[in-house]
Amino acid sequence: GQQVMQIPQYQHVQEGEDFTTYCNSSTTLSNIQWYKQRPGGHPVFLIQLVKSGEVKKQKRLTFQFGEAKKNSSLHITATQTTDVGTYFCAGPVAGDSWGKLQFGAGTQVVVTP
Amino acid sequence: NAGVTQTPKFQVLKTGQSMTLQCAQDMNHNSMYWYRQDPGMGLRLIYYSASEGTTDKGEVPNGYNVSRLNKREFSLRLESAAPSQTSVYFCASSEMDEQFFGPGTRLTVL
Numbered sequence A: 001g002q003q004v005m006q007i008p009q010y011q012h013v014q015e016g017e018d019f020t021t022y023c024n025s026s027t028t029l030s031n032i033q034w035y036k037q038r039p040g041g042h043p044v045f046l047i048q049l050v051k052s053g054e055v056k057k058q059k060r061l062t063f064q065f066g067e068a069k070k071n072s073s074l075h076i077t078a079t080q081t082t083d084v085g086t087y088f089c090a091g092p093v094a095g096d097s098w099g100k101l102q103f104g105a106g107t108q109v110v111v112t113p
Numbered sequence B: 001n002a003g004v005t006q007t008p009k010f011q012v013l014k015t016g017q018s019m020t021l022q023c024a025q026d027m028n029h030n031s032m033y034w035y036r037q038d039p040g041m042g043l044r045l046i047y048y049s050a051s052e053g054t055t056d057k058g059e060v061p062n063g064y065n066v067s068r069l070n071k072r073e074f075s076l077r078l079e080s081a082a083p084s085q086t087s088v089y090f091c092a093s094s095e096m097d098e099q100f101f102g103p104g105t106r107l108t109v110l
Helices: none
Strands: A004-007 A010-014 A019-025 A032-037 A044-049 A055-058 A061-065 A071-076 A085-092 A101-103 A107-112 B004-007 B010-013 B019-025 B031-037 B043-049 B064-068 B074-078 B087-094 B099-101 B105-109
Touching (some): A010 A019, A032 A071, A044 B099, B010 B019, B019 B031, B031 B074, B043 B064, B074 B087
Antiparallel strands (some): A019 A071, A032 A044, A055 A061, A085 A101, B004 B019, B031 B087, B087 B105
């Protein structure tokens, strides 16, 4: 079945450093979404990418959708303690027209001051 | 707007007990979802409802039932709880694209 994989599973970052987390799908996706979940909280939508090769920025966060629409990345510049949390990517379930998503297992980000 | 609300926030059950998790949304969304979240496994879909009066199984439906009472409310029932159902449960709603999540229910089955 369709799989969405994220690497790394854990990311320890020194405050001020940059890092990138990656998302890979076993199937071509019509779009990809990214969510952030703060510790003890619930997932919150960050962004959706639709076009092949699309790049979108939100302040220090840069999201990219691969040319083949099977992978995506999230790059955070100058990490801050507010970036702590788990970042999930999610793609539409193949063949579904009701908005179902297949989530990756997430990248848990820990920031050291 | 409250968004998506869930009750209860926390629950402890003994094996074999039953309970219903409640979810409501005030965004007039057609689609609603129930997920469970376990460490290292992301969010796994239990059941979903594409519209009022329709429900369908997700990835991990065994041991659960759902009811889409009306457009606003979507409940998840555990008929006979098992320790393997210890998890955090999230309800979500959407109108095709981004999903809006509730605050979650942390369930422990002893």
